[in-house]
Amino acid sequence: QQPVQSPQAVILREGEDAVINCSSSKALYSVHWYRQKHGEAPVFLMILLKGGEQKGHEKISASFNEKKQQSSLYLTASQLSYSGTYFCGTERGSGGSNYKLTFGKGTLLTVNP
Amino acid sequence: NAGVTQTPKFQVLKTGQSMTLQCAQDMNHEYMSWYRQDPGMGLRLIHYSVGAGITDQGEVPNGYNVSRSTTEDFPLRLLSAAPSQTSVYFCASRPAGGATGELFFGEGSRLTVL
Numbered sequence: 001q002q003p004v005q006s007p008q009a010v011i012l013r014e015g016e017d018a019v020i021n022c023s024s025s026k027a028l029y030s031v032h033w034y035r036q037k038h039g040e041a042p043v044f045l046m047i048l049l050k051g052g053e054q055k056g057h058e059k060i061s062a063s064f065n066e067k068k069q070q071s072s073l074y075l076t077a078s079q080l081s082y083s084g085t086y087f088c089g090t091e092r093g094s095g096g097s098n099y100k101l102t103f104g105k106g107t108l109l110t111v112n113p
Numbered sequence: 114n115a116g117v118t119q120t121p122k123f124q125v126l127k128t129g130q131s132m133t134l135q136c137a138q139d140m141n142h143e144y145m146s147w148y149r150q151d152p153g154m155g156l157r158l159i160h161y162s163v164g165a166g167i168t169d170q171g172e173v174p175n176g177y178n179v180s181r182s183t184t185e186d187f188p189l190r191l192l193s194a195a196p197s198q199t200s201v202y203f204c205a206s207r208p209a210g211g212a213t214g215e216l217f218f219g220e221g222s223r224l225t226v227l
Binding site for chain 2: 002032034040041042043044047087089100101102103104105106
């Protein structure tokens with residue numbers, strides 16, 4: 001079952017902030033975030049594990065609320081290079097032997113000058 | 114390191130034809146997977162493998178076959194192509210084991226079925 005991402009699309013001006021949300025109806029072991037530029041392969045941003053560990057990447061950070069099975073990706077002071085489609089991927093269960101990484105439908109982020 | 118290599122990058126098929134999308138990785142990753150990407154649908158898991166000789170179905174396995182005879186290779190076979198299989202296909206790999214980890218994607222294969 002695909003996780004649900006919101007919003008579907010967001011348009012920013014350079015320097016503005018954005019939040020992308022990802023939620024699942026099932027208990028999660030981990031949440032992954034990837035960014036994909038048009039015509040390219042998805043690129044890994046970060047992983048958040050059950051236990052609430054939060055990991056950041058430059059000016060991009062994320063959180064994982066285990067009780068709500070939700071994750072949020074925070075883009076601070078956006079740059080033109082942040083434009084692309086952001087996907088969250090989720091793994092269910094206790095991890096380890098569960099290798100199914102299921103992706104949401106994506107959020108299209110456009111950063112304008 | 115080449116990472117994950119997919120061939121071909123582009124392919125046009127007629128309905129009913131068969132073909133194989135090739136995927137090879139040189140990172141000694143135990144886990145390999147195939148996704149298809151369609152507009153507005155995100156990335157959907159077709160099949161995956163946690164090691165040589167072990168494969169399992171993902172979300173959308175119908176119409177596709179896989180096998181894993183070596184750690185390096187994970188080909189995806191379309192036995193009788195249908196227009197609904199027109200898509201961009203991505204192969205991805207990562208180390209297996211007790212912890213999750215980053216997925217490394219190939220550059221993708223764009224398939225058109227007429």
